[in-house]
Amino acid sequence: MLTLALSKGRIFDDTLPLLKAAGIEVRDANSRALILPTNRPDVRVVLVRASDVPTYVQHGGADLGVAGLDVLLEHEAQQGGAPMLRPIDLKIATCRLSVAVRKGFDYPAAVRQGARIRVATKYTGLARQHFAAKGVHVDLIKLYGSMELAPLTGLADAIVDLVSTGSTLKANELVEVETLLPISSHLVLNPVSAKLKREALQPLLQTLREAVPAAS
Ligand code: ATP
Ligand code: MG
Numbered sequence: 001m002l003t004l005a006l007s008k009g010r011i012f013d014d015t016l017p018l019l020k021a022a023g024i025e026v027r028d029a030n031s032r033a034l035i036l037p038t039n040r041p042d043v044r045v046v047l048v049r050a051s052d053v054p055t056y057v058q059h060g061g062a063d064l065g066v067a068g069l070d071v072l073l074e075h076e077a078q079q080g081g082a083p084m085l086r087p088i089d090l091k092i093a094t095c096r097l098s099v100a101v102r103k104g105f106d107y108p109a110a111v112r113q114g115a116r117i118r119v120a121t122k123y124t125g126l127a128r129q130h131f132a133a134k135g136v137h138v139d140l141i142k143l144y145g146s147m148e149l150a151p152l153t154g155l156a157d158a159i160v161d162l163v164s165t166g167s168t169l170k171a172n173e174l175v176e177v178e179t180l181l182p183i184s185s186h187l188v189l190n191p192v193s194a195k196l197k198r199e200a201l202q203p204l205l206q207t208l209r210e211a212v213p214a215a216s
Helices: 010-021 050-058 069-079 124-134 149-153 167-171 191-196 198-211
Strands: 002-006 035-037 043-047 064-068 085-102 116-121 137-142 158-163 174-189
Touching (some): 002 010, 010 174, 010 198, 050 064, 064 085, 069 124, 085 149, 085 198, 116 124, 124 158, 174 198, 191 198
Parallel strands (some): 002 043, 116 137, 116 158
Antiparallel strands (some): 085 174
């Protein structure tokens, strides 16, 4: 049996067509069940929180999974250790991880060498690495959502968050001042499964690779 971890929402929606191209059709997608069968008796899907996908795959709760690069790299930044196996960039759920501040805030002055800045984010590991590499002292404030509110209320000077169209930032009078990382979702593999289930995984990975749209 191959167990694939997905999160509901855009990753699930964007992964389904790729699976279909690989001959896998997920059944009962609209039920409340957390384990979904597929047309293949040897493949099932488990539904987990987006940020839990790396944990499931790393510890063998799933053989493979689909997760945003933001989630994968933040997981690695928090856990340390060897990076996860990520053989395929699926090029879905694309966006970028960026720094944003209030319109009119002098970001270059705030990040001059040796300065100190307060940053609110869900991605404390990635934000810490980013500002450390610039030689900027950072006070990190961990948030779980509505990051845009932090600079508006004086909780923080800046946020590190995902941006796709920029319309949420614009609606809150924030401006994107720096990009940390372009983001897309990747296929991740459990290292033990990669060895022991190689026969079953190889053809699946190959068809998925072929189903990924060529870079535009
Ligand atoms: P939850 O919504 O359950 O708190 P989440 O916000 O991590 O979890 P999603 O919103 O489904 O879950 O996001 C999953 C992944 O999709 C993110 O990790 C990121 O890689 C990508 N993503 C998030 N927001 C956007 C966006 N606005 N545009 C494109 N891709 C995005
Ligand atoms: Mg979300």
